[in-house]
Amino acid sequence: MQGKGLIKFFLVVMLLVTIAQYMFVIPTNAVENDADNYAQDLTGDDTGEAYRIARASYLDSISDQEVFRLPLIKSYTYQDLKAQQLALGLDLKGGMSVVLQVDLREFLLTMARNSRDTTFEEAISAASQAQQSADDDFITLFGNAWAERAGDDQKLATIFSRNDALRDQIGINTSDAEVVRILREKADETVNLTFVMLRNRIDQLGVVQPNVALDAERDLIVVELPGIENPARARAFLTGTANLEFFDVLNVDQTSINALIQADQILQRRQDLAAGLDSTAVEQTTTVYDTVYATNDLGNLTDSIESITPREVQNQTAGPLFSVLTPNNGNFGPAVLGIAQGSNRQQVMRYLNDPEIKRLFPRNASFRFAETPLDADDNGTAGSLYQLYQLDLPRDGTAPLTGEYVTRAGSGPEPGGQVAVNLTMNSEGSRIWARMTTDAANNGNRQVAIVLDSMVVSAPRVNGPITGGSTSITGDFTVQEATDLANILQVGRLPARTQIIQESIVGPSLGEANIKSSVTALLIGFGLVLAFMLFYYGGAGVVAIVALLLNLVFIFGALASLGTVLTLPGIAGILLTIGMAVDANVIIYERIREELRVGKTVPNAVRDGFSNSYSTIIDANVTTILVAAVLAYFGLGPIKGFAVVLIVGVIASVFTAVLVGRLMVDYWINKRGTMTFWTAGSKSLFANVSVDWLSFRKISYGISAVLVAVSLFFIFTRGFDLGVDFKGGYSYTVAFDQEVSAQELRNALEGPLEGVPTIKSVDADNTYNITTNYLIDQTAQIDGQEPQDVVLAALYEGVTAATGDNSVTLDQFGSTETTVGTHITSVSKVGPTIADDIKRSALEAGVVALLGIFFYLLLRFKGKRYSTGAVVALFHDTIIVMGVFAACWGWIGFNMEVDQAFIAAILTVIGYSINDTVVVFDRIREYLTNYTKRDRRQLINDAINSTISRTVMTSFTTILVVLVLFLFGGASIKGFAFALLVGIVVGTYSSIFIASPIVYDLSSDQEVKEVKTASDTPVTA
Structure with a gap:
C-alpha cells in the first residue's frame, strides 16, 4: 500500500483537530456551571422559570467577554466556544423554529412610490394569490400578472421610472422584461439585506447557538432558536420591521367631529340606498368615556390614563361609522379623534380611507390607532378600547423624522417609574427633532406622535424644545418589551417585512x-x-x-x-x-x-x-x-x-x-x-x-x-396520510393526564375548530396529535388577538370539554414548558405557501x-x-x-x-x-x-x-x-x-x-x- 505516510499524517491531524474540538467542552461547561450557581444563588432554586431567566441573563451578560484563551493562538468568548460545539436541534433541546417569507409586496409598492395605478395594484394582488401554489418567485409572478392585465399602451417603466433610485436603470422606453429583471436584482439585494439584519437582530435576542439560514431561491429565511422560552416575544422580534416614525399631530376640534358626523351620514345614506330605504336621522343611546389623565412630577399632563368611566348619552347620529367608532367628545387627549374596539379597527380605517370620506378632513390628516389598548377601569370595561390619533402627514407622504436618524437605542426606568426606550440621534435627526418639539411647544403643549410599524406607541405632550438629539419613548412597556424594542432599533429597520409561514415549538x-x-x-x-x-x-x-x-x-x-x-x-x-x-x-x-x-x-x-x-x-x-x-x-x-x-x-x-x-x-x-x-x-x-x-x-x-x-x-x-408539512395547518401534540378517546376528542373539537380535526394517537400514554386548518389562511388579528392565539383558545375549549377538567388554565395548557396536567408538548404551523x-x-x-x-x-x-x-x-x-x-x-x-x-x-x-x-x-x-x-x-x-x-x-x-x-x-x-x-x-x-x-x-x-x-x-x- 503506497502513501502510508500521507495517510498516517492525515490521521494524526484529524485526530488532533477532533480532540481539540472536543476540548472546547471543558471551558464551556465551566462557564455554564458558573451560570447555574449564579441562578441558584439568586433564586434559591435550580428549576423553574425564575431560575431559567436568571441563568440566561448571566450567560447573555458574558456572551461577548473573553472566557478562555489558547496561549499564543486565540481567545474565545462564550459564544465562540458554543459555536465550536455540536448544537442540539429543537427536537432534542426544545425551542422554536420558524420559516419566514420575505414579503416583497411592500418592496414593489416602495419601488413604485405607492402608485395607485389600477393594473399595478391588481397585478400585485394576483401575484400574492398565485404565490400560495406557484413555483416561481414573487417578482416573476408579478411580471406575469402584469403582462396578463396590462394593455398595449401600458408599460411598467412608466410606474417605476419615477423612483429616483431606479431612474438611471429604467427609462420611459425600457421593456417590461427588463424592468422585471431589474426589480428581481433589487429584490435579491433586499432579501439578502433583510437576512443580514435579521441575523444581527437575533444576536440581540440572547439565544445561545441560534441557527439562521437563507434560502435565496425562494426568498425564505429559516430560523431555529433552541431553548427559547417565550414564543410570542420571538415572533414579535422576528416579524417586527421596527419602522420608527415621528409625526406632528392635528388637534381634534369641532370641525373634526363635524367631519365624523358627515362621514357617518354619508355612509348611512349609502347603506339605505343599497337597501332601498329612505335615509332618516335616528337617535340612539351611545356609550362615551370620561377620562382622567395622569400628571408627572412637574404637574404636567402625560399621555398615561389613570381612569376611564363609561356613561350613556343620547342624540348620537346612528350610522355605520359610529357603530364602530366612538368620537372624542372632549373626553380624551386633543390628538385623539375617537376610540374603537380592537375588533373594529380595520373597519374604521376602511371607512376613513374611503375617497369621499377623506375629502371631509384636512388633506394632511392621517389616522393611526394606538398600539396598546386603554387601561381597564376597576370593572375591566375598557380593556380592549384603542385610541385613534389624527396625525399631520407632510405633503410628500413621509414622516418628518424616522428611525434612520437613530444612532443609539437603550432602555431604562424613568423617574416616574415607567420603563422607557432612550434614543440618541445624529446631527440631522437632532435638528429635525428640535424643530418639531419647538413647533409643538409653541402651539400650546401639542402632542408629537411616535409611531412604530404604523401604530402609535406614545404621544407625549411637549412642554418645550428638545435639543441635543436625545429623547425617550414611553408606552406602557414592560422591561423586556423596552429592551427588545431598543435592540431592534439599534440594529435598524428591516428592509422588508417578514411573515411566518411555518412555525414549530417543541x-x-x-x-x-x-x-x-x-x-x-x-x-x-x-x-x-x-x-x-x-x-x-x-x-x-x-x-x-x-x-x-x-x-x-x-x-x-x-x-x-x-x-x-x-x-x-x-x-x-x-x-x-x-x-x-x-x-x-x-x-x-x-x-x-x-x-x-x-x-x-x-x-x-x-x-x-x-x-x-x-x-x-x-x-x-x-x-x-x-x-x-x-x-x-x-x-x-x-x-x-x-x-x-x-x-x-x-x-x-x-x-x-x-x-x-x-x-x-x-x-x-x-x-x-x-x-x-x-x-x-x-x-x-x-x-x-x-x-x-x-x-x-x-x-x-x-x-x-x-x-x-x-x-x-x-x-x-386510498392516498396518503399527508402530514401538516404538505397540507398546511396547525399541528399540536397534547399530553393528557387522564384517559380520553380519539373519538371523544374529535367530537368535542369539531365545534370550536369549525371542522373535523385530524386526531392521531402517539405511542405514549394518552398523547394525541391534533391537526386542524382552522384560520390557517388568517394573517390579521382577530378581536385584537393573533390567529394562533385564537386557534389555541379554541383547542383549549374543546379539550376541556372532552376531559371535563377546568383545573388547567389556558396559559398552562398552551405552555410547552408545563410538565403536569393536560398540556401541549409541541406545536407546528405550516401555511399554505410553504x-x-x-x-x-x-x-x-x-x-x-x-x-x-x-x-x-x-x-x-x-x-x-x-x-x-x-x-x-x-x-x-x-x-x-x-x-x-x-x-x-x-x-x-x-x-x-x-x-x-x-x-x-x-x-x-x-x-x-x-x-x-x-x-x-x-x-x-x-x-x-x-x-x-x-x-x-x-x-x-x-x-x-x-x-x-x-x-x-x-x-x-x-x-x-x-x-x-x-x-x-x-x-x-x-x-x-x-x-x-x-x-x-x-x-x-x-x-x-x-x-x-x-x-x-x-x-x-x-x-x-x-x-x-x-x-x-x-x-x-
Missing part, C-alpha cells in the same frame, strides 16, 4: 425524551453491530470495530466544526451511517475471503482484496453522496441536517474503513504474520453459492409487476436524484443497460414503499404521515438501493471484462453469487440498526424508520431480481465481446 420535556430514546437506540444499534462483526469476521472484526469508533469520533467532530445542528433525523442519519459504514468493511472482507478460498496467502489476499474493492466502494458511496447532496439542497431544517450527517458519515466511513482499516490490517499482519477473516461459525457461510438467479427473472418480473400495480392502486384510491413549496421541492428532489444517478451510472459503466436497470429498480423500490404507506396508514399503531421525514426516507432508500445495486453491477462488469469467452448468462449469475454474501451481510447490519431505531427511537421517528426497513428489504430484492436481470436482457453477446482480448483468466491487481 417543549424541553419532549426534547429530553427524544434524547433518551435516541441515545438508547444509538448504543443498542452500535453494540449489536460490533457483536456481529466479531462473530462473523473474527480478528478482522476488531479492525472494523476500531474503524467504526473512529468513524463516530470524526463524524461528531466534523459536525461540530461545520456548525451543524444535530436533530432527531440527524441521529437517525448517524445510526444509518453505522449500518452503511459496515458496508465498506464487508465489501473488503468478503473480497479477501474469496481470495483466501482460492488458495492465496493472507498478505496476497489482503492486497488483492483491498485493491479489487476500491472501484466498488467508490461507486457505491458516490451515488449515496449524490442523493444526500440533493436532499441537502432541497430540504429544509432537520432534513437538511440529516443530509449533512449522511454526507459526513459516508466520507468518514470510507476514510476509516478503506485507508485507516488497511493501515491496521497491514500492521497486524506484519506483527503477527496473519489475521483471521472468519470464525468457525461463519467460515462456510455463503462459501459456495451457485444459484441460477436469472432463471427466476420472469417470475420476479411478475411478482414485482403485481406489487407495483397493487401499490399504485392504493396510492390512487406546504406547496415543500411538496414541490420534494418532487424536484426525487426527480433530480434519479436523473443524477442515471447519468452517473451511464458515464461510469459506459452503457445504458446499467443505468436503465438501476433507475427501473429505484422506481420499483420507491413505488412499493409509497404503496405500503398508502395501504397501511390508519390501522398500524404508529404515525405513518407523509411529511419531510418521509421524503428523506424515500431518498435514503434510493441511495441505499443504488449502493446495493452498484456492488452487483461492478462485479458483473468485472466478470464481463475478464471472462469474455464464458456464457453471458453464467457470468451474470456468477457475479450475483459472488456478491451475495456482501449483499446479505450489509442488508442484515443495516436492518439491525434501523430496526433498533424503529423500536427504541421514539414516536416521531417511527414512520421514518419503518420506511427505511421496507425500503432496505425491497432494495435488496430489486438489486438481485430486477436490476441485474434487466442488465442481462438489455445486453448482447457482441457488447460482451467488444471489451478486452478474450481471456479465461481473471485480471487482478
